[in-house]
Amino acid sequence: MPGDILIRQLEYLVALAREQHFGRAAAACHASQPALSTALRKLETALGVTIVQRGPRFSGFTPEGHRVVGWANRILAERDALRDDLDRMRHGLVATVRIGAIPTAVPATSLLTAPFCARHPLARVRIEVLSSREIVRRLGEFDLDVGLTYLDGGAPAAHTALELYREQYLLLTTADSPLAQLRTVGWAAAAELPLCTLGPNMRNRRILDAAMEAAGARLTPVVEADNVAALYAHVATHRWSSIIAHTWLHAFGVPPGMRAIPLADPGPRPAVGIVIADHHPGSIVATALIDAVREVDVSEVLNRSVAAAMARHPAEDAPASS
Numbered sequence: 001m002p003g004d005i006l007i008r009q010l011e012y013l014v015a016l017a018r019e020q021h022f023g024r025a026a027a028a029c030h031a032s033q034p035a036l037s038t039a040l041r042k043l044e045t046a047l048g049v050t051i052v053q054r055g056p057r058f059s060g061f062t063p064e065g066h067r068v069v070g071w072a073n074r075i076l077a078e079r080d081a082l083r084d085d086l087d088r089m090r091h092g093l094v095a096t097v098r099i100g101a102i103p104t105a106v107p108a109t110s111l112l113t114a115p116f117c118a119r120h121p122l123a124r125v126r127i128e129v130l131s132s133r134e135i136v137r138r139l140g141e142f143d144l145d146v147g148l149t150y151l152d153g154g155a156p157a158a159h160t161a162l163e164l165y166r167e168q169y170l171l172l173t174t175a176d177s178p179l180a181q182l183r184t185v186g187w188a189a190a191a192e193l194p195l196c197t198l199g200p201n202m203r204n205r206r207i208l209d210a211a212m213e214a215a216g217a218r219l220t221p222v223v224e225a226d227n228v229a230a231l232y233a234h235v236a237t238h239r240w241s242s243i244i245a246h247t248w249l250h251a252f253g254v255p256p257g258m259r260a261i262p263l264a265d266p267g268p269r270p271a272v273g274i275v276i277a278d279h280h281p282g283s284i285v286a287t288a289l290i291d292a293v294r295e296v297d298v299s300e301v302l303n304r305s306v307a308a309a310m311a312r313h314p315a316e317d318a319p320a321s322s
Contacts, residue, residue, distance in 0.1 A: 107251030
């Protein structure tokens with residue numbers, strides 16, 4: 001890297017890539033817009049390439065610019081890793097671990113963060129709810145330290161994965177529903193209820209769609225959302241049912257006046273776990289989180305939550321509905 005390239009110029013560039021707007025990028029960097037524009041022009045001169053497509057407003061990066069943005073993210077991440085490593089040596093881990101989690105895994109995040117924070121009381125945690133695709137993208141751009149996502153097909157290229165549990169599915173419906181007293185419910189029967197589910201941009205929804213198709217049914221929810229909290233708000237009205245991952249029961253239990261019934265097998269059991277990008281040097285906080293989580297049998301804890309929910313609402317010895 002030419003010696004006259006400054007870290008501040010790279011920070012401006014990464015902010016512009018994130019904000020997609022010159023004014024917002026300058027504000028995020030606590031700089032004026034002319035100062036940001038001047039710094040980026042100097043960066044282009046130092047590298048001998050055009051980075052930003054020219055126009056009255058931001059309209060994207062050139063192919064070379066996209067490559068420079070990738071390197072800028074890497075350089076800044078390694079700068080941050082250096083600081084974190086030195087801080088850890090002096091004071092213990094004080095950095096923030098940035099976790100991107102799929103919606104159905106969010107109820108289980110406390111099983112990761114509790115042992116991590118117990119080990120590193122000065123550290124902090126930031127959790128974002130994202131799609132599985134967005135998690136992979138942002139790991140590659142150094143914008144996340146850890147992903148909590150589906151591992152189907154193995155970890156993405158250039159990533160390392162640690163499986164935590166296999167997702168299980170249950171029908172959450174009202175206690176007065178004809179299906180509420182069954183031990184298991186068929187996928188086709190569940191599809192006939194007024195449902196609220198995650199939207200089709202989420203991997204969980206695509207898993208449910210495939211399971212319904214295999215059962216000869218079609219999933220046509222009345223309400224779609226991009227987070228589990230919105231689903232909870234709707235099922236709590238008793239107007240809708242939902243097909244939930246078993247992690248729900250660990251965090252929320254069964255809402256009053258409702259029942260959770262396992263969906264009949266054969267059903268999908270996708271693996272969910274921690275994913276980190278194989279950057280070198282690796283993320284100090286990601287490694288610390290994984291070390292802490294290895295002390296917890298996440299799958300067993302979640303299974304106990306399911307068993308406890310089933311014990312509170314025992315089902316009758318009725319045949320499973322198709």
